[in-house]
Amino acid sequence: MSAVLPQGPAAWHEPDDGKRWPVATLAALLLEIALIAAVAWWSSRPAPPPPPPPIQIVLEAPKPAPKTVAPPVPKPPEPKPIPKPVVKPQPKPIVHNVRPKPVQPPPPQPAPEPTPKVQAPPAPAPDTHPAMPVAAPTPPAPPPPPAPPAPDVASIKATFEAELRSAIQAAVHYPQAARLMQLTGKTLVGFDFRDGVASNLRVVTSSGADLLDKAAMDAVRNAPYPATPKELQGKTLAFTIWVRFHLSDS
Template sequence: MSSTVMQSPLLRSMGMALLLEGLLATTGVLLLSHQLLKAPAPAPAPQMVSLVAPEAAPTPAPPKPPAPMPRPVMHDEPHPAPAPHVQAAPPAPATPPSPLDTAAQSPTPPAPPPPPAPAPAVAGPSPVDVFAAQLRGAVQSAVLYPYALKQMGETGQATVEFDYLDGTLSNIHIAKSSTISAFDHAALAAVQAAPLPAEPAALVGHKHTYRVNVQFRLD
């Protein structure tokens, strides 16, 4: 307890001493700063002005243009001859076109189209063909249908062939049978009974062979 009381005054005295030293140091710094602020500023150094004009910088010389390359000499190159001066002839005065020239230059009208060709005349049947058709019709009209076959409803066709010369029939025969003998006999009888048409002049004195299909129908 006594040691603690004895150390307290010592510590206080040391703290006071340190505080005084700090105050003195601060006061000295302030005084030094005040003196420095009051000190006169140093005079500026005298400037040296030169009266001699500065030398101009030398101007660089312009670059020299490159020397042209020598053109190679062509020994075989021909030199064109100067064209002769030709004086242009004055234009000829325009002359008005003559009526003949105007007519020659006018377009020629197109030629009219040719008329259409006449239609070929249709040739009619010859007299010989007309006679053959009439002869076949005469034979067919002279057919007598067998009664028994007609009652039975039988039909057929027989082909008859014969020669004709100046209104006379010869060599009458069956060229193709109807497979029914009654029809074949009736066909031969019709040729012999048929009224013959008048023959044309082209058949006079000439023999012709005809073939007729004799029909046996119920209609």
């Protein structure tokens, strides 16, 4: 009869042990791969450059300043001995025995002559005759009046020409036929003038209408001219004057 050995307690197994094992294996594998990649990356890095050699700074002790040697002071020259002045013996004065001369009295001066008295001449007797009247000096003649300025002939002629133009324009007789035909314009008439008489009449610039040109010539011929200025009298003057025709003129 075989004896039955008592069995010990069975090992404890959790129900998820079969699932934890692959997870742990996978985590260990990933950790190993990460370590291998880190080692490979670290070995592939270029070696860092060596550090620069240390700079050696040598401090030299300051050199002592060179001693300046003062130049030798020259000795002052020895003064020359001053020669003693030689004193010459003065000669003894010679004494002469001089006798004093006798003093003579001054000669007597002559007495002054008396000064003659000068008598003044007698005063002249007063003139009893009446004095002759003295003619008064003739006053100088007054200076002549200044000559009048020379007349400005050009200015006088321009003023007289304006008066002629007004007289001619006032003497214009507008032709009735030209008024009916509504003719307007201006005619430049040239003429010679001497002492109130117009001559050598001519049309310099036509108005384009014979009726107006003939009326302009008649106005120059029949105008009552003003008096000729004294500066222009006796002279033949040439004038050219515009004669205008407007329907508004009477």
